[in-house]
Amino acid sequence: MGNKPLLKGRKIMNQLTIRCFKEDIILELPKILITAILCIAAFFTFTLSGSEADAADKENCLMCHKYKQIGRIDEQGRKRSYYVNENIYGNTTHRNVPCRDCHSYIDKLPHDEVTEEVNCANECHVKPPFAKENFSHKNIIKVYNESVHGVHKDDSEELKQAKPYCKYCHLNPIYTRVDEKRIAFEQTLSRCLNCHERKGVTQAYKHITHRLRNKTSRSPQEVVQLCSKNCHANMPLMESLKVSPESLESVETYNESIHGKAVALGSQKAADCISCHASSSIHDVYKKDHKLSTVNDANRINTCNQCHENVNERFVQIDVHSGLGREEKPLLYFVNLGLQVVFYASVLGLVGLMLLETKGRKKDGILWQIKKGTSWRGRSKRK
Amino acid sequence: MATTTENIAITPEATEPERDYTYVEDVGNIPRDIYKYVKSDPLGDLPRYSLHIVAQHFLTFLTFLILASTGLTLHFADLWWAPYVMSLFGGPDLARLIHRFAAALMVLASVYHVITLIAGTVQKIMKKQFNISRTQIPILKDIQDITHDIRYFLGKEPYRPKMNKFMYKQKLHYFAIIWGTFVLITAGTTLLYPEMMATIWPNPQFAQDLARLMHADEAIMAITVIVFWHWSNVHLVPGRFPLQWSFITGKITREHQLEEHFMEYLHNLEEIPEEKEYMKKLLKDKGFETK
Numbered sequence: 001m002g003n004k005p006l007l008k009g010r011k012i013m014n015q016l017t018i019r020c021f022k023e024d025i026i027l028e029l030p031k032i033l034i035t036a037i038l039c040i041a042a043f044f045t046f047t048l049s050g051s052e053a054d055a056a057d058k059e060n061c062l063m064c065h066k067y068k069q070i071g072r073i074d075e076q077g078r079k080r081s082y083y084v085n086e087n088i089y090g091n092t093t094h095r096n097v098p099c100r101d102c103h104s105y106i107d108k109l110p111h112d113e114v115t116e117e118v119n120c121a122n123e124c125h126v127k128p129p130f131a132k133e134n135f136s137h138k139n140i141i142k143v144y145n146e147s148v149h150g151v152h153k154d155d156s157e158e159l160k161q162a163k164p165y166c167k168y169c170h171l172n173p174i175y176t177r178v179d180e181k182r183i184a185f186e187q188t189l190s191r192c193l194n195c196h197e198r199k200g201v202t203q204a205y206k207h208i209t210h211r212l213r214n215k216t217s218r219s220p221q222e223v224v225q226l227c228s229k230n231c232h233a234n235m236p237l238m239e240s241l242k243v244s245p246e247s248l249e250s251v252e253t254y255n256e257s258i259h260g261k262a263v264a265l266g267s268q269k270a271a272d273c274i275s276c277h278a279s280s281s282i283h284d285v286y287k288k289d290h291k292l293s294t295v296n297d298a299n300r301i302n303t304c305n306q307c308h309e310n311v312n313e314r315f316v317q318i319d320v321h322s323g324l325g326r327e328e329k330p331l332l333y334f335v336n337l338g339l340q341v342v343f344y345a346s347v348l349g350l351v352g353l354m355l356l357e358t359k360g361r362k363k364d365g366i367l368w369q370i371k372k373g374t375s376w377r378g379r380s381k382r383k
Numbered sequence: 384m385a386t387t388t389e390n391i392a393i394t395p396e397a398t399e400p401e402r403d404y405t406y407v408e409d410v411g412n413i414p415r416d417i418y419k420y421v422k423s424d425p426l427g428d429l430p431r432y433s434l435h436i437v438a439q440h441f442l443t444f445l446t447f448l449i450l451a452s453t454g455l456t457l458h459f460a461d462l463w464w465a466p467y468v469m470s471l472f473g474g475p476d477l478a479r480l481i482h483r484f485a486a487a488l489m490v491l492a493s494v495y496h497v498i499t500l501i502a503g504t505v506q507k508i509m510k511k512q513f514n515i516s517r518t519q520i521p522i523l524k525d526i527q528d529i530t531h532d533i534r535y536f537l538g539k540e541p542y543r544p545k546m547n548k549f550m551y552k553q554k555l556h557y558f559a560i561i562w563g564t565f566v567l568i569t570a571g572t573t574l575l576y577p578e579m580m581a582t583i584w585p586n587p588q589f590a591q592d593l594a595r596l597m598h599a600d601e602a603i604m605a606i607t608v609i610v611f612w613h614w615s616n617v618h619l620v621p622g623r624f625p626l627q628w629s630f631i632t633g634k635i636t637r638e639h640q641l642e643e644h645f646m647e648y649l650h651n652l653e654e655i656p657e658e659k660e661y662m663k664k665l666l667k668d669k670g671f672e673t674k
Contacts, residue, residue, distance in 0.1 A: 357536055
């Protein structure tokens with residue numbers, strides 16, 4: 001039972017790492033001229049593929065981008081791929097969004113070198129059901145920009161550079177259907193199908209339900225991985241940004257806490273970063289002393305209450321990211337030191353006594369003890 | 384040439400120490416090294432543990448293994464073997480339930496032990512059979528026994544000390560278990576019910592940190608002591624290999640009783656007439672003079 005989420009979590013983590021890496025390359029777009037994209041389109045074959053990705057690709061970008069070899073070697077000598085896999089893309093969140101809704105800077109074909117990033121605050125030409133406006137991520141971006149991760153006026157230049165943005169964490173995730181007691185996929189969907197057509201509503205339903213299970217659609221393992229890898233676990237970066245000592249060792253202390261250990265072993269219930277540091281709007285991460293912060297003294301009871309029962313004033317005083325530093329917790333540090341001394345003294349003392357006994361009773365001999373222990377045979381063999 | 388003169392100087396009396404006899408009425412003089420001549424049943428000859436104690440040992444044994452394997456895996460979550468062991472228990476979400484169930488069973492076994500202990504002691508006091516030297520309570524003789532035994536191991540004493548039903552090692556281990564169980568239950572309760580315990584402890588933050596520290600530390604200590612100390616004492620020490628059956632039968636072999644619990648054997652002689660006959664016959668057969 002537990003094995004599955006564990007392995008699944010690992011698999012996702014691996015994928016994530018690889019994807020993070022690719023994103024990084026794209027982020028560091030070189031300033032020098034980009035050579036023309038190699039379109040290896042020898043024949044304009046009109047292959048009629050039935051893939052759903054076609055629906056969003058009215059302008060036929062895939063005419064070139066469907067070729068696996070499409071890519072180039074950039075100025076740093078790295079291989080860059082511009083291949084878009086229809087089958088994978090057709091199952092992602094953005095499958096119905098036309099390419100140019102995000103890549104809005106493209107205005108002719110073949111297009112010029114790409115120097116701009118996609119802007120997630122763009123309005124797409126997709127209308128959500130029962131809505132008149134075009135869909136946009138504006139609301140969430142507004143929340144995000146106010147959070148600690150958003151770029152603020154008084155930030156140092158270094159900090160501004162280091163701050164993450166949408167694509168840092170969101171990698172056009174693949175729809176995963178939620179199927180469990182609370183949300184039985186087939187059963188619930190069959191009710192939708194009374195009125196709606198299968199094709200559209202299945203996708204819409206997946207889109208909604210994969211966020212219903214937890215605060216995020218991501219597993220705790222993914223969340224921890226996202227927050228720590230490349231950012232909060234990156235000590236040189238964190239030091240250069242002059243974060244607080246608490247924050248500096250936050251990944252380490254989390255990994256040593258019961259929450260962290262359980263998550264590392266594949267728990268789906270234990271708290272991850274988002275569980276405590278953000279409300280249901282997920283992007284509202286603030287510093288501890290900000291009054292909107294979920295870990296602010298005033299809000300901590302509500303935050304802990306998400307999982308713990310009977311949370312009280314005294315319970316929230318407990319340190320969640322608990323380090324054993326000599327400066328921050330001198331008493332605990334020396335208690336720990338004392339326990340270590342007691343541990344080694346007693347174990348070594350007992351083992352020493354045992355070795356002395358073994359030596360002292362050597363007259364019986366090691367071989368004797370194996371061959372002639374009284375537990376084997378009835379008569380004493382010590383004569 | 385100095386060595387030869389020394390060799391000559393050694394008298395036969397010095398190499399063969401004088402036998403240490405203990406006189407018992409109706410039996411005769413029992414030499415200290417009589418355990419080399421007795422016949423022992425591997426399954427045990429003389430009573431040592433009641434059925435309650437045997438049951439308690441089994442409960443502790445079982446719960447200890449479960450608690451250690453689930454708890455240690457979580458504690459050492461970053462080691463390479465941890466995910467494999469954890470998946471055996473069905474992942475951390477299930478393993479913690481298993482850990483709590485085993486913990487409850489262990490607490491139950493501890494309570495059972497305390498009840499047995501109190502009831503047994505009261506019973507013995509009522510019957511006026513209570514004898515402090517036959518209990519786990521540490522007495523001055525234990526310290527004398529330790530020094531005597533260490534001197535024996537160093538070759539300075541001819542025989543091991545005449546020890547009580549529970550020798551110094553067993554008393555040490557017993558009190559280590561009592562202390563360990565107390566710490567583990569207290570710290571474990573603090574970890575299991577942090578909301579409730581936070582209202583009880585004077586400084587919840589420190590108490591929780593201390594509980595995290597103590598629970599793990601005490602558990603690792605218990606495991607290390609069990610592996611290096613308990614196992615070697617009950618499995619590897621000469622005469623005990625590969626295992627003693629006492630933990631099932633509740634009985635001790637005659638040889639073991641005479642060697643390590645001589646004083647208790649004297650009590651056995653008083654209480655068991657057959658044992659008295661056996662010893663009398665043995666002394667006669669082996670030709671130990673009855674003075």
